[in-house]
Amino acid sequence: MKGIRHLADHLDISIGTVSRALNGRPDVKEETRNRVLEAARKLGYVPNQSGRSLRQGTTNIIGFMIQTGTEINGQGDTFFMSVFDGVQEVFARHKLDLVALLCSSQEDPAEYLRRAVARGFADGLILSATQRQDARVQLLAERNIPFVTLGRTLTDAGQPWLDLDFEGMAQASIDRLVARGHRRIAITRPHDDANLGYIFVERCREALAAHGLTLEENLVFRSTPNEAGGYRIGRDLLALEERPTAIVLINETIAIGFYRALSEAGVRAGSDIAVIGRHSPHAHFLSPSLTCFRLSLHDLGIALAETLLSSMPAFAHHYPDAPVNRLWPMELVDGESDAFRAHKS
Amino acid sequence: MKGIRHLADHLDISIGTVSRALNGRPDVKEETRNRVLEAARKLGYVPNQSGRSLRQGTTNIIGFMIQTGTEINGQGDTFFMSVFDGVQEVFARHKLDLVALLCSSQEDPAEYLRRAVARGFADGLILSATQRQDARVQLLAERNIPFVTLGRTLTDAGQPWLDLDFEGMAQASIDRLVARGHRRIAITRPHDDANLGYIFVERCREALAAHGLTLEENLVFRSTPNEAGGYRIGRDLLALEERPTAIVLINETIAIGFYRALSEAGVRAGSDIAVIGRHSPHAHFLSPSLTCFRLSLHDLGIALAETLLSSMPAFAHHYPDAPVNRLWPMELVDGESDAFRAHKS
DNA sequence: CATAGTTCCGTAAACGTTTACGGACGGCGA
DNA sequence: TCGCCGTCCGTAAACGTTTACGGAACTATG
Structure with a gap:
């Protein structure tokens, strides 16, 4: 036997109580809650993802879609690594998990995305490498999936976006x-x-x-x-x-x-x-x-996360005045490469 | 009403038959199967991930764990993008999905991994940026999760690995x-x-x-x-x-x-x-x-995928003679930077 | 003491699938 | 005609959770 039932048997209480204790519901005695938490820690119990999300229709996962293969995103690995880190800093506060949805260079991005959302994979999406006409935007808007794009498109559907300035x-x-x-x-x-x-x-x-x-x-x-x-x-x-x-x-x-x-x-x-x-x-x-x-990629990630969350009903109240659309400023840093002055003609 | 039940009602057959038709079971009339497939396509039906994996205890997802923030992975800009693409080329043949599990720089990698596998997130794992002593290896070995590491460790537990030569x-x-x-x-x-x-x-x-x-x-x-x-x-x-x-x-x-x-x-x-x-x-x-x-990162990705699959019972028969451990050769490419010859002293 | 309210917990249904099981039906041979 | 087998499909259980509901045990109030 596995899962919550194991824990319940071990503590000789019902699975309902265990679940309530773990989820921080108020109607469970403090002592019981502590026993449950302690046992869960000791036995290394972690709720099964599928069971949980099947029941409550939510996954606590946010997907960041990127396209694999080179020459596509126009950004290096380190770009995304830094942005991811900022995004996660925000998500961690809400027990949300960030995963990167990797669309192969062999597959149509919109079709990939359609499959991913239809399967109920993620509660929200972050899209990057937006094209001028981007079928993904309309797709998500129709399905009413919360999402934010890194980059404006011509086919924007009122979703939140961030873009470099x-x-x-x-x-x-x-x-x-x-x-x-x-x-x-x-x-x-x-x-x-x-x-x-x-x-x-x-x-x-x-x-x-x-x-x-x-x-x-x-x-x-x-x-x-x-x-x-x-x-x-x-x-x-x-x-x-x-x-x-x-x-x-x-x-x-x-x-x-x-x-x-x-x-x-x-x-x-x-x-x-x-x-x-x-x-x-x-x-x-x-x-x-x-x-x-x-620009600060870490801060950009933070802003992306906050913007997304502000458009998700369950989290919006934490980010009351997050701007829906945002041009992210870049700072001009002096180097040696522009020292050359042209002669006035 | 949603999901398979919707489809079944629409076709006026039972959900069991729909499921069997979609999953390619033999005990369904060819004509019925075609009707189901056609309707599924038309209605855009995609099986719910949670329901499916809850039932059959498998997710069809392989996780590639990488650590966000910079200076950690020690690879260049497009390293992972190329490797991912190779991995997916193989996975696509088996209807497996690759996602990147992003471990924040704020979190302990082993603890992150523990949570991810306990939740039943993925059927298999690919680990990179292996440290000399890597707690993740033992963790996965104990839990009997199929995995492959990109990089040898001192704490290898008989798992398959690939490493650059x-x-x-x-x-x-x-x-x-x-x-x-x-x-x-x-x-x-x-x-x-x-x-x-x-x-x-x-x-x-x-x-x-x-x-x-x-x-x-x-x-x-x-x-x-x-x-x-x-x-x-x-x-x-x-x-x-x-x-x-x-x-x-x-x-x-x-x-x-x-x-x-x-x-x-x-x-x-x-x-x-x-x-x-x-x-x-x-x-x-x-x-x-x-x-x-x-080295060919794309081919490295292919090899990683094949090595992993060969250690997964459900797929092993497709890769009968994939080597368990492999040193991946690198080719010395001439450039200009080593032209300098030292004088014999 | 009776009643009402509160606190805590157990029970069971529900989420969307897959699949074991059995039944209906038709074809076939004896 | 009877029985058997094969084909196809419907039924229902199961996966691991969460949560609405109800009930038991207390506490407070009169």
């Missing part, structure tokens, strides 16, 4: 570079349909326009969000007849490949071209160090 | 460097109790001894497995009175920090010191490119 990044980058004399500024965007690319490019365009400049389409580089993509951008940029004097890199890891391409051509960031990128653990350790936009 | 890496690195005239060779190891550190150091020592050389203790650098750790190693190494002429880096990401430290001192890998490291997506894109040990 790419508008702010675009504005600040362009402003700084223009102030330093740059007129021909290259930018990058992801190769896929990620919404952030559209947002970033448009805001760069506007920011340039505010300075009386226009965004040249051949200075918008599209690439996979990895080192190879950055290398490709570097090669393409260097092959231009008229090189831009500055570039803003939207992804974390592409700087390394970009540097390599420069290096092969004897060009040096900071000396021959100004480079602004995104922070990652290696940003400070490149040579020259990367001027980049940084 | 750090012996081979040590041997090949030392042999190559010695053949190129190096006599004073530095090596690195993780800061924590990870078993691979012990293995690697000892094998390097042996390999050196075979060439009549001794491993100097002050040339063994211990560091966190990240860029900052690599930077620290570089600084410490450059501060030595007598610098080694070569170094072997055991972690993936430390090369970037190491390069930075060199760069600040006007020293260049490949020209002034020979560097051998571990492959990661950025290895080819550093300047100079990193001579490193590479």
